[in-house]
Amino acid sequence: MKTDDFDYDLPERCIAQEPAAVRDACKMLVMNRETGELEDRIFRDIIEYLEPGDVLVANETRVMPARLLGAKRGTGGQAEVFLLRQRMGTAADAYVATEGPDGALGSNQQAIWEVLVRPGKRLKPGSGAIVDFCDAEGNVALSAEIVDWGADSGRGERIARLTTSRPSLDEALHAVGHTPLPPYIKHYAGDEELYQTVYSRHESSAAAPTAGLHFTPELIERLRAKGIEWHTVELEVGLDTFRIVDEDDPEKHTIHTEFYTVPQETVDACDAAHARGNRVIAVGTTSVRSLESAYDRELGCLRARNREATSLYILPGYTFGVVDALVTNFHVPRSTLMMLVSAFSTRENIMAAYKHAIESDYRLLSFGDAMFIE
Template sequence: MLTSDFDYDLPPELIAQEPAPVRDGCRMLVMDRHTGALEDRIFRDIAEYLQPGDLLVANETRVMPARLLGTKRGTGGAAEVFLLRQHGTPLENKSALWEVLVRPGKRLKPGTGAVVDFTDAAGEVALSAEIVNWVEDAQKGERLARLSTTLASLDEALHAVGHTPLPPYIKDYAGDEELYQTVYSRRESSAAAPTAGLHFTPELIDRLREQGVGWETVELEVGLDTFRIVDEDDPTKHVIHTEYYSVPQHTVDAIAETRARGGRVVAVGTTSVRSLESAWDAEAGTVTPRDRETTSLYLLPGSEFHVVDALVTNFHVPRSTLMMLVSAFSSREHIMAAYAHAISERYRMLSFGDAMFIH
């Protein structure tokens, strides 16, 4: 097995630069994971492939306003701070340490007193970031920044100055940032959206519930490494990123009930897959509750799936761990044939693109 086995030619014009006009009106490629048989459908048709007693499990994380554009104090030079994750506990309501990426890196080094100020819509400084240290074992030059504000809280300040980050392959999108959030998102904890869920509408979820399909959630805090391609020729040498995830008791109970009545567990997105399979307790032979634990689960062809029976997903970046995950869920041959079909049929690809349903 080589990383190049999961590569394919992605025409740049097929990378969706904006969401579908109607969330559940996008296209959906349906694939039988065992035979590779394909059908071209519309996303709302997923109701025809779900049975009473099936259970959908979605990642309810919400994308933070993590992209901060400001100026370096003292010089006025443009600077960007990208929030990755909070470091430790808040120092107080108006101050906290965060792990961040910065640009320009050479001018925002720890120990130099570098501070970046961010202004609100009225032009007033609402948030400041002092670069105080390097992150231990950093892979991409991550730094620790002390965020502080004069507003009532950091949360208020972030929403006054921050922007929802979009994937690097989406250029110049100026539409509604809320369209890069799922309709069921809750706590802001991610740097990227769990994009398979972008296709669901409240009306579709209600219709599925009326049909007897269950709906439960997990939370996995999606990091920027979700966009990272595998550089090693041997994919087994790749060190996958670590993310925090939670699986609540009510979801564990719903999975047990689904299994008892012969229904299927349908993961909405690869992040839900990683959460559910990470929560599998082999000794107990069941899923167990998890509360913000870490996972570095790496699913490759040959990996076993204990919890997930079907998968709603998007089309993924070539040579990514996500290509390997969906190949593990079906087979490399079936997935590559499906992608070749999608490209020939001009499906819209990646985060804002069309969907797949693998069952």
């Protein structure tokens, strides 16, 4: 197995630059995971492929305003800080006494975060590098001091201390932050809420669980009315999941840790579905990773988890313990997500499906059309 096995030619014209006008009116490519048989539908038709008693499991995480655009203190040079994940067990959510420019002591909120920075050459630990971020009135609402190197410093990863005089860091982030979009979405200036699922709750992710973008409240209600259950998990989506694998051997690639939660209610619903012969359908690869991470292979059962860490890396040859069908988007070439969906079916089936989608003018990637693998 080589990383090249999961590569394909992605034409620029196929990369969706904006969401569908109506969430559930996008295209949906239905694929039989065993035979590779394909069918072209629209997303709201998914109700025809589900039976009463089936269980849909969606990731209810919400995207943070994680993209911060500011100026380096002292030089005024433009700088960007992208929040990846908060370091737990640090000074988060604690007031600390700090000395202001006039010598007066004030109370500030602080937290330590793993971040990406640009330009990396100008934002190095030990250089006193601080970036200030202003609100709409031009007042500094948040500052980021670069205090250490990150795990992948060559890609701009750093450790930053965030500080604000606002009542909370959350308030400061919403005053200065922007919802991050993937770099292949070039000029979208529409409603940032369209990069959130309609059922999202807790802001904890650096990227959206995009398979869920196709659901509307009305479609969810129609599914429930048919007897199809809707349950949730939460996985705090990081950027590492979507990165292209650089190694020739995919098994040498390491996925960074993400945190996930699987409530007992979801565990009970999945167990009951399997007991009566129904299916568990994951909405998105993040739901797959949550459910499969929570599966105890020694005991042969799903167990509730509360913000536990996972670095589960699903490659072809993996045996799925929980998930029976998958709602997903079309993924970046050479990504771990291409490997995951290939593991759920076969590499040959997935590559044939992607070829069909490109030839049929499907819209691909985060704002693109859907795929249902059953």
